Amino acid sequence: MKILHVVPSFVPCFSAGGVVNAAYQIAKKQVEQGHDVSVYTTDSCQERLKFENNYNVDRDGIKVFYFKNLSNSVKNRLTIDTPASSINYLKKTVNNFDIIHIHEHRHSLAIATHRYAKKNNVPYVLQAHGSVLPFFQKEKLKEIFDKIWGFDILYDACKVFALTEIEKRQYLEMGVDESKIEIVPLGINLEEYDKLPEPGKFKSKHGIQDDEKVILFLGRIHEIKGLDLLIKSFNKVSNDNLKLAIVGGDYGFLSTIEELIKDYKLEDKVLFPGVLIGKEKQEALVDCDIFVMPSRYESFTTSGLEAMACKKPLILTKNNHIHDWVNDNVGLVCDFDENDLSKCIETLINDEELCREFGDNGQRLIQKKYNWNVIEKEINGIYSTCLH
Incomplete structure (x- = not known):
């Protein structure tokens, strides 16, 4: 054709x-x-x-x-x-x-x-x-x-x-x-995930210690993505050994979340690696512990599929149209609420077995359907x- x-x-x-x-x-x-x-x-x-x-x-x-x-x-x-x-x-x-x-x-x-x-x-x-x-x-x-x-x-x-x-x-x-x-x-293209980067490369490039856990957002820095909610929720998580990586280009919302980070004194906890593609994006996915997409509205989450291919658990808001098959299967789903989101982050950060279960389920689903x-x-x- x-x-x-x-x-x-x-x-x-x-x-x-x-x-x-x-x-x-x-x-x-x-x-x-x-x-x-x-x-x-x-x-x-x-x-x-x-x-x-x-x-x-x-x-x-x-x-x-x-x-x-x-x-x-x-x-x-x-x-x-x-x-x-x-x-x-x-x-x-x-x-x-x-x-x-x-x-x-x-x-x-x-x-x-x-x-x-x-x-x-x-x-x-x-x-x-x-x-x-x-x-x-x-x-x-x-x-x-x-x-x-x-x-x-x-x-x-x-x-x-x-x-x-x-x-x-x-x-x-x-x-x-x-x-x-x-x-x-x-x-996603399965062939691109046949051979993933060795763990530790993203952490090494960005000064993150091996024993520190990483929450990853991957998408546009735009109001619709709910990054203000993510910063507020991250501030409530009681874990000093945690970093938040916000990967993506600025679409008019970076200054807003930078102000929030400054207000909460999180400058040493939040990093902005910019737009990452190819192997550099995979390095971030391999080194993260949880993928979070806290959207005000989202019809689908391709970056979430990429995280699933790397056996990572997801956290989405109920505003994401795919929340019905994500919840308690490949990750957790929360209300668009800072307390609910922080609770989900804490649940996964403190339960490695649940993270592994969600990660395994996600990889199987990618291979079968997505x-x-x-x-x-x-x-x-x-x-x-x-x-x-």
Whole structure:
């Protein structure tokens, strides 16, 4: 098949969140299976991506077209893409593809893709990645977008992908026909976890003693991730032999949590290694004792899957859509409450046997269900139904 993925940001901009990694992993796996795969995206990241030629960059066999945004700062401040040159290019090339896979739908590339795909009868699937409903930030702007473009993009899709049952209900709330909704989770690339780094490398790089335990957050430093709750909860944990590592890029919330850290006098307990990818990210996962994602809202937690692959227990808030299969199986789930979260941290820090049980369960679940080998086959089967 000739497959086109459309996504607002793409590798190497992993700091933009899990959508980037998911689109990359799906596309890479499809290339490995012999498909002809292209990606249309933009050159935006925290710092604008630069290439000798923004068009036709080869990434692991994926043909990636990085359309230039007119303003990278507007993209970062307002989350508005302005890839003007993409419109004519889409118009000329949309017929080259058998199927199109749109990731998220409230962005200008999705608007143009919907327009020309529909005009040329090219089927597309839509994967909202947790952004189906217009909430949390810029609600009014999202509602306006939906009235002008968003509902049409949703309704005209051949199929829409929900990460969980909760997201399926959100599609239904938006008026999408139930027959079009397929539940397709996220996963990880199992091969990347065949040979993990030796323990101790992350600790050594960041001055953490061998006997100190590490709580790890891995994601964007953004208000939605609940890092203020994590700092408050960490402050309540009665364990002097504990460090908190907050790994990720700043998306406007770093100064807030730095103030909290200063207020609680936790400067020597909390570290910020920045954005880590590849082996450096795995070093952090190998050396942590507990993975925590304290989100205000979260549809899925890819970094949590990576922790599971490294046999680490999870702690999530009930705001995470995957909490139902995480709780008392691969980790603990808490209310969005500092006392409840600190209690969960203390429970796992003081119970190594429970941590091992959760870690073993998590690794088995990854191997059985949440990996791209399994998920790519599911996606390929859904594509096929759209081509008949």
